[in-house]
Amino acid sequence: MNIEERLLEGDKRACARLISLLENNDEQAVNIIKRQYHRTGNAYVIGVTGSPGSGKSTLTDRLTKELRAQGKKIGILAVDPTSPFSGGAILGDRIRMSDLALDKDVFIRSMGTRGYLGGISKATWGAVKALDIYGCDYIFIETVGVGQSEIDIVKMADTVLMVMVPNMGDDIQAIKAGIMEIADVFAINKSDLDGADKTKLEIEMNLDLNEKSDYRAPVEQVSAIKNEDIDVLLQKIMNHENYLKETGKLHERRRRNLKVEIIQLVEEELLKLIMDKALEGDLLEELSHEVEKRKQDPYTAKEKIISLIRE
Amino acid sequence: MDKPIRVLVAKPGLDGHDRGAKVIARALRDAGMEVIYTGLRQTPEQIVAAAVQEDVDVVAMSILSGAHNHLFPKVVRLLKEEGIEDVLVLGGGVIPEDDIPGLKEAGVEGIFTPGTPTKEVIEFIKGNVKK
Structure with missing residues (x-):
């Protein structure tokens, strides 16, 4: 039996392992949560x-x-x-x-x-x-x-x-x-x-x-x-x-919380997307150098990084 | 971030001396591990239940009362009964030389006696974790 089936049967070890996988950002674990949500x-x-x-x-x-x-x-x-x-x-x-x-x-x-x-x-x-x-x-x-x-x-x-x-x-x-x-x-x-x-x-x-x-x-x-x-x-x-x-305020409260959770997930994914690109070509390194030398300001540097994904 | 090694530090038996366990816990923390410390006077059953729920890579036990020949192998046996074969089991404390071969045979893979540099324990864990 796999983790998912064992979890549904109330197996403690399966639950423990799933939490570990989630802590380690494992995609399979996220898929289990998606299916069982x-x-x-x-x-x-x-x-x-x-x-x-x-x-x-x-x-x-x-x-x-x-x-x-x-x-x-x-x-x-x-x-x-x-x-x-x-x-x-x-x-x-x-x-x-x-x-x-x-x-x-x-x-x-x-x-x-x-x-x-x-x-x-x-x-x-x-x-x-x-x-x-x-x-x-x-x-x-x-x-x-x-x-x-x-x-x-x-x-x-x-x-x-x-x-x-x-x-x-x-x-x-x-x-x-x-x-x-x-x-x-x-x-x-x-x-x-x-x-x-x-x-x-x-x-x-x-x-x-x-x-x-x-x-x-x-x-x-x-x-x-x-x-x-x-x-x-x-x-x-x-x-x-x-x-x-x-x-009925429980639903209200949970909706409010889920909104925050979704925003947080989007932020995380977007940040990863952008920063992967920025770090790829040493752009971040270059920009921080120039900003420190006062050849550029942090706001312009931000615009340059954002423009990477805005095509 | 890399997946940190999770270690259960446990004090089975009835002695109330956990200075050594705390020093080890602190050293493992500084080596980047997540240390779950369960406190004094834990039964083998409690230790194994915690190991299951915490999904640890290592169970490290310390005994100063002389009950190691009974309690260490019992923890190994209970882990096996739970179907857990991929956890590294370590023992520390006041353990006579003569007892070490028997404990190793029983499945306690590392035995560390007083005076062992913490670095040695860290290296052993890093070199022997199974997951």
Whole structure:
């Protein structure tokens, strides 16, 4: 049996291999996704994001256990950063999910960002589809530890769970643009620490300033390590899922995300097309030389490269 | 970018000393490999399950408790039972000279004892990966 047939039968190794092939830009793997794409769309995708050490992995582990108790099949994509210098990576999210390794209905995959910025990796888009075809009911995407503006998870997830910890700065942090704007559910993890109430208050006050809408992101205090209030948090996530489904906004959101995905694919292909030509005849080398000597400017150089494909 | 070599670094057995495993993990990272580190006290079953899901090229284990003769071959056996024959299995830690031939025969292809330069491990992996 080939990978495709085995994947449809729920074979873990086939799913694992397909994700590897997608990570390595293998054309055969893309063809499998093309043929099986009609089977996707059933899995509900939850993005888990937050700063390094905020407890994303532990929280994902706990939420997965809650969902497993309901008999759901779970996929987890855990992304950690790739070194821009060596291309290597330490992928350490599994450490917090050891108990899940032997559960036959949990699939955990660690991924390096491999040069992609934005908190996830380029292959994450493909890996989500692979897990969807494999038959997962819920897929968690755990981003790298983020700062303020790595918000690509919002282009992929149905629900974005923002994991915060107490005392991460003053109330100005809560009103800044970027990561704080994309959360559908806030979890304040490590809530047994001092300052959890103040953090919750700051987030709530910021939410008060949002335009009136029929959905307001809940702010839930939890402790992943002590397994406290995880069930309440999961309920909040499910409330968001139900809200999106009942109002038809899930389709709207997915359409918006797919538009972004298609644009991204076009950009990638176009860039490759153009740059292959530009690099072919050392044109890029020549132009950068001339621009540095001030014989040309970067804008004219760009026009020369674009004219290569504009025939 | 070339396809990076994926390595599972695992600590089977009950000892809680993972300094060596972390040094190796860091060295492999700097050599351009993707290292999946699974943490302490992993059972052979957990290690093999992780190797399957992560589709790794190499499983590198470290033991300092003396249980290597039992746990290393068990991982090799469980991998074979899963039908996985193309993964390179390595062992490290405090392993007496006399035990090395038996472990190699059991399918642990590289054994690295304390004091091995990390470069040697990197070269061995690059020269022996099967995928």
